[in-house]
Amino acid sequence: xxxxxxxPPLDAVPPGAAFSEAPQPARAFDPGMGLAVARxxxxxxxxxxxxxxxxxRVAVGNxxxxxxxxxxxxxxxxxxxxxxxxxxxxxxxxxxxQHGDADQPRRxxxxxxxxxxxxxxxxxxxxxxxxxxxxxxxxxxxCPVDWGEAPELLLYLAPTxxxxxxxxxALHRFGVEFGLLRWxxxxxxxxxxxxxxxxxxxxxxxxxxxxxxxxxxxRHAIADTREGWARAVETLEAMAFRxxxxxxLLLDLSGIRPLGAPIRGMQGRPxxxxxxxxxxFIGLRREVIEAARDRDRAGDALRPWEQALRVDHILSxxxxxxxxxxxxxxxxxxxxxxxALRFVRLKAEGGLWTANHSLxxxxxxxxxxxxDDDEPLTRHAKALFQAATACAYxxxxxxxxxxxxxxxxxxxxxxxxxxxxxxxxARYAIGAGAxxxxxxxxxxxxxxxxxxxxxxxxxxLHVTGGYCVISDFAPLLACPVPLHSLTPGAVPEHVAQEWDxxxxxxxxxGVRFLIRVNRMDALYAAEVARTDRIGIGPTGxxxxxxxxxxxxxxxxxxEARAQPFWQALARLSAIAKEEATAYAQSLGMVPPATVTxxxxxxxTSKLFGLTEGAHxxxxxxxxxxxxxxxxxxxxxxxxxxxxxxYPTRDLETFPGVTIVGFPTLPLIQRLGIGDRLVxxxxxxxxEQYHWLMLLERHWIGAERGNQxxxxxxxxxxxxxLEAFRDLLRAHQPHLRCCAVLPSRPDRDLGYEYLPEQExxxxxxxxxxxxxxxxxxxEAVDLARLQCEAGVCPI
Numbered sequence: 057x058x059x060x061x062x063x064p065p066l067d068a069v070p071p072g073a074a075f076s077e078a079p080q081p082a083r084a085f086d087p088g089m090g091l092a093v094a095r096x097x098x099x100x101x102x103x104x105x106x107x108x109x110x111x112x113r114v115a116v117g118n119x120x121x122x123x124x125x126x127x128x129x130x131x132x133x134x135x136x137x138x139x140x141x142x143x144x145x146x147x148x149x150x151x152x153x154q155h156g157d158a159d160q161p162r163r164x165x166x167x168x169x170x171x172x173x174x175x176x177x178x179x180x181x182x183x184x185x186x187x188x189x190x191x192x193x194x195x196x197x198x199c200p201v202d203w204g205e206a207p208e209l210l211l212y213l214a215p216t217x218x219x220x221x222x223x224x225x226a227l228h229r230f231g232v233e234f235g236l237l238r239w240x241x242x243x244x245x246x247x248x249x250x251x252x253x254x255x256x257x258x259x260x261x262x263x264x265x266x267x268x269x270x271x272x273x274x275r276h277a278i279a280d281t282r283e284g285w286a287r288a289v290e291t292l293e294a295m296a297f298r299x300x301x302x303x304x305l306l307l308d309l310s311g312i313r314p315l316g317a318p319i320r321g322m323q324g325r326p327x328x329x330x331x332x333x334x335x336x337f338i339g340l341r342r343e344v345i346e347a348a349r350d351r352d353r354a355g356d357a358l359r360p361w362e363q364a365l366r367v368d369h370i371l372s373x374x375x376x377x378x379x380x381x382x383x384x385x386x387x388x389x390x391x392x393x394x395x396a397l398r399f400v401r402l403k404a405e406g407g408l409w410t411a412n413h414s415l416x417x418x419x420x421x422x423x424x425x426x427x428d429d430d431e432p433l434t435r436h437a438k439a440l441f442q443a444a445t446a447c448a449y450x451x452x453x454x455x456x457x458x459x460x461x462x463x464x465x466x467x468x469x470x471x472x473x474x475x476x477x478x479x480x481x482a483r484y485a486i487g488a489g490a491x492x493x494x495x496x497x498x499x500x501x502x503x504x505x506x507x508x509x510x511x512x513x514x515x516x517l518h519v520t521g522g523y524c525v526i527s528d529f530a531p532l533l534a535c536p537v538p539l540h541s542l543t544p545g546a547v548p549e550h551v552a553q554e555w556d557x558x559x560x561x562x563x564x565x566g567v568r569f570l571i572r573v574n575r576m577d578a579l580y581a582a583e584v585a586r587t588d589r590i591g592i593g594p595t596g597x598x599x600x601x602x603x604x605x606x607x608x609x610x611x612x613x614x615e616a617r618a619q620p621f622w623q624a625l626a627r628l629s630a631i632a633k634e635e636a637t638a639y640a641q642s643l644g645m646v647p648p649a650t651v652t653x654x655x656x657x658x659x660t661s662k663l664f665g666l667t668e669g670a671h672x673x674x675x676x677x678x679x680x681x682x683x684x685x686x687x688x689x690x691x692x693x694x695x696x697x698x699x700x701x702y703p704t705r706d707l708e709t710f711p712g713v714t715i716v717g718f719p720t721l722p723l724i725q726r727l728g729i730g731d732r733l734v735x736x737x738x739x740x741x742x743e744q745y746h747w748l749m750l751l752e753r754h755w756i757g758a759e760r761g762n763q764x765x766x767x768x769x770x771x772x773x774x775x776x777l778e779a780f781r782d783l784l785r786a787h788q789p790h791l792r793c794c795a796v797l798p799s800r801p802d803r804d805l806g807y808e809y810l811p812e813q814e815x816x817x818x819x820x821x822x823x824x825x826x827x828x829x830x831x832x833x834e835a836v837d838l839a840r841l842q843c844e845a846g847v848c849p850i
Contacts, residue, residue, distance in 0.1 A: 071564035072136030074557045082107035082142040086665035089718040093662045098153045111142035117160035121572040144533035145562040147660045164483045165576035171510035171524040173517040175496035177367045182286035184375045189511040191386035193519040196393045199361040204348030206296035207303040209341045212263040214310035219329045273304035280312045283484045294488035336374040372410040384511040385411035404447040413453045416505045418460035422789040445781045452797035459505040461792045462516040470506040478582035513793045514653045514765035522583045525573040526591035527566050531600035534558035545606015564635045566592045588646045591653030591762050596666030608732035613746045626754040653762035665723035672736040675814040679717035686714030701827040719824045744768045745787040763792040769799040
């Protein structure tokens with residue numbers, strides 16, 4: 057927080073008066089799914105929390121980031137912030153709901169950032185370990201490391217470590233962990249041949265006698281922290297960058313806590329142990345370092361950008377295997393690169409499943425598709441579009457991001473970043489990797505696309521590294537009266553005025569909340585100080601449009617008919633940007649480079665049953681399948697839900713994972729919208745593209761806006777490949793970005809697991825009728841699902 061120490065304003069009047077200072081009761085979670093998500097990701101079980109206590113600690117932690125004794129006005133703001141969160145009108149990201157408390161000033165910002173980018177594999181790994189979604193540009197000119205020049209890599213785990221396979225059962229587990237045994241083989245079928253194979257693998261892949269390691273080898277003991285794991289990758293990547301192929305690096309994993317040990321910073325969740333990281337380094341050695349050398353000798357070199365892509369995939373796989381962290385990534389590549397065609401086909405070839413792949417394109421790319429000349433770049437653009445759409449028609453990837461429309465490129469702001477590396481924090485000081493980061497920064501100063509996006513595409517960030525902290529506000533939940541007392545589209549004037557005031561206050565409080573997060577210690581502190589980037593956006597738009605204005609989806613895309621809605625949204629956008637500038641300056645910080653966004657809001661919106669971000673409701677009634685850790689040592693919630701009649705199923709394709717099905721009737725159904733409801737499969741692609749253009753115009757705005765994260769589903773049983781291509785060419789050039797996902801009816805997909813499974817109404821009723829609730833405050837019955845808001849449409 058150095059550099060941000062202005063005197064507190066004596067006469068400051070904080071926003072939020074509509075929420076008052078007296079503690080207000082918290083909004084109840086949506087029955088079933090909402091409470092399940094809260095129990096899994098928000099509520100701290102050791103503290104027996106309810107949402108009131110969550111709002112208390114999150115507000116206390118955030119205001120503590122001011123780093124001083126609060127003024128009377130700031131105490132007042134903290135109380136109002138607490139009430140805005142408790143009401144659901146301000147839904148901070150799940151990371152804040154999970155981790156926010158009085159200790160927040162002593163933690164690193166990475167734990168609280170949703171979105172990030174990285175210019176090297178070790179920084180990407182570190183950010184993933186902290187739970188951020190990370191984007192990276194794999195342009196030819198931004199990947200200077202040839203992993204074929206890495207040192208000889210030796211790996212050591214002390215035989216005294218609890219996870220060392222010293223007996224037959226442990227040897228079996230080791231074989232399972234490393235994929236050496238047939239899928240599903242139990243200990244009883246683990247015979248002498250398999251045991252010998254596992255022992256041979258151990259002998260081949262691990263060092264057993266440290267005395268035989270060369271004296272001049274670089275020896276690195278891996279610390280049992282996120283920073284320690286990242287430092288190990290930094291050491292290896294820096295040596296590859298320096299082309300130290302003839303040297304030896306020994307990585308010692310003996311200091312890593314064993315499997316199952318609690319991680320204090322993750323609310324006691326179990327550690328994955330050293331075998332996960334060991335598997336990552338073995339994968340790097342085999343699949344990248346050795347592959348790069350073998351292909352080089354064969355004359356078919358694995359180019360540095362593809363090496364980097366594979367390194368990041370291997371590392372992020374192990375982050376995800378940790379169980380308590382996600383591994384969300386965006387992989388982008390400039391359409392002008394010679395390797396762009398290879399990039400397009402990589403996802404379709406299989407294996408690289410941990411990242412969303414997108415091409416960075418621009419107006420010239422789209423223009424060349426309409427040209428008749430025979431210039432090499434025209435031929436390249438056309439071949440690329442044909443290949444990309446052929447792949448995307450199957451699995452939705454790669455997508456297209458209009459890099460020249462992103463805010464920083466459009467304004468030239470990205471070019472103002474100094475071409476030097478300024479990374480490092482109190483928790484993680486950059487060491488051997490500093491020269492690599494400096495080289496990437498130097499290259500970024502002249503690259504065509506100096507920015508990229510986070511995995512969900514809603515934030516623009518510099519390719520060398522940056523963050524954005526993001527949050528939702530829920531206009532519907534700012535309503536000052538019970539929803540069942542309203543007639544949609546005929547809200548009394550006094551209620552409308554109070555509703556609008558509470559929305560405005562929620563936006564202002566949310567903007568200030570996010571700016572305070574930017575005061576935390578961070579790896580990219582210099583970039584945070586330069587940009588002060590934030591992203592706030594609405595969720596539950598369709599419920600608000602119906603309850604407040606009486607507008608359904610098809611009304612909303614008639615801009616003239618829906619003028620009151622769009623005017624209200626534009627007014628809130630202007631308020632957010634005005635508050636961001638004023639509050640940042642009052643703290644001695646720069647005005648945020650970006651303010652508005654619309655994030656997916658997939659988790660937080662479920663807490664209260666809202667449609668997610670900009671998305672339409674996906675189904676009319678459905679089972680929402682949620683993943684839990686299964687098996688004898690799995691999450692105890694699974695047995696609890698099964699005993700009460702929720703559908704459960706163990707996945708075969710994901711061993712150790714059990715899914716629980718939650719009957720979900722969207723809140724918008726419960727608001728009495730009836731036949732005015734339009735679900736995502738029912739809206740045409742043209743209608744959805746128009747919806748996004750209106751959101752970009754009225755909410756994102758002409759200046760200081762990020763993007764809208766949106767997945768537009770194309771029904772391939774109704775839209776052929778050529779029609780799919782025509783849709784993209786007609787609409788995609790006019791947006792910043794939009795993910796287009798071909799889909800078929802659930803019954804035709806053949807997947808073992810889909811997050812949402814539509815069920816007929818009679819089947820839905822039967823499932824709901826079978827759910828029992830023995831007094832655990834999670835009542836789910838059809839009457840409750842239909843009438844929670846006081847309106848019973850069915």
